[in-house]
Amino acid sequence: IHCGYSRGDVVQKPISVLRCALQRGERLSIARLRNILHEFGHGLHSMLSQTEYQHVSGTRCPTDFAEVPSELMECFASDSRVLSLFLNNTTHSDNDLTSAVVKGNLFKAIRVQDQLAMAAFDFEVSRAPPSTIDEFIRLHQAISRQHNSTSIPDNCAYLRFSHADGYASTYYSYLWSQATAALLWQRLFANDPLSLDAGSRYIQTILSRGNSQTAEDMLGDALGKAPSVEDLVNALVGEIDLSVCAVQKLWKQAQDG
Numbered sequence: 001i002h003c004g005y006s007r008g009d010v011v012q013k014p015i016s017v018l019r020c021a022l023q024r025g026e027r028l029s030i031a032r033l034r035n036i037l038h039e040f041g042h043g044l045h046s047m048l049s050q051t052e053y054q055h056v057s058g059t060r061c062p063t064d065f066a067e068v069p070s071e072l073m074e075c076f077a078s079d080s081r082v083l084s085l086f087l088n089n090t091t092h093s094d095n096d097l098t099s100a101v102v103k104g105n106l107f108k109a110i111r112v113q114d115q116l117a118m119a120a121f122d123f124e125v126s127r128a129p130p131s132t133i134d135e136f137i138r139l140h141q142a143i144s145r146q147h148n149s150t151s152i153p154d155n156c157a158y159l160r161f162s163h164a165d166g167y168a169s170t171y172y173s174y175l176w177s178q179a180t181a182a183l184l185w186q187r188l189f190a191n192d193p194l195s196l197d198a199g200s201r202y203i204q205t206i207l208s209r210g211n212s213q214t215a216e217d218m219l220g221d222a223l224g225k226a227p228s229v230e231d232l233v234n235a236l237v238g239e240i241d242l243s244v245c246a247v248q249k250l251w252k253q254a255q256d257g
């Protein structure tokens with residue numbers, strides 16, 4: 001509703017709302033929980049920001065950094081140690097949690113390919129908008145082929161790409177943010193997602209600063225050095241590799257069992 005700021009004796013506390021369409025007594029799927037935690041990440045960014053001016057508070061930052069806190073929360077939602085805090089342990093075993101997490105991360109590499117295709121499509125449409133619907137369709141088909149996208153020919157997938165409207169060539173932000181969040185997760189939280197030291201470091205170096213510093217400076221303070229493109233790519237590939245290994249392990253258990 002509004003961002004916070006602290007300037008001298010004047011303090012405006014942030015107000016952030018997370019609205020969910022849930023039925024009373026509904027059991028959340030892991031996918032639904034992941035979505036809720038994603039949006040909660042945006043709320044944390046606003047609520048924990050401590051800047052002098054509200055116009056650089058919380059999510060009022062560059063588009064390609066605004067999704068980092070929310071994507072990081074999805075990493076928490078994909079960890080069985082965290083999920084066990086939400087689920088009824090009397091009805092869910094460790095194997096149930098592991099299986100659910102693996103199923104939720106199936107085909108991660110394909111999803112990355114699709115994200116690349118959508119980012120390229122968004123960029124091209126913003127750079128040189130097609131003048132006819134036929135040009136629009138041909139452009140989408142050409143980019144899908146180029147990126148080996150899973151889009152099925154003639155199924156009008158572009159009509160379901162709602163983010164094509166309003167992002168103006170910045171849809172790449174999601175993939176960049178996924179890679180950045182993966183790097184933060186691997187460096188700070190992978191060993192212990194509930195680490196107080198890691199959480200405090202994340203708040204102090206990222207969330208509390210809003211847009212008062214550059215993303216490069218904040219990430220440099222959080223990680224010890226500003227990440228390179230290679231660091232980001234390796235972090236994203238590392239998450240894909242972990243997903244593949246988990247699927248292979250689960251498949252072996254199913255065969256043995």
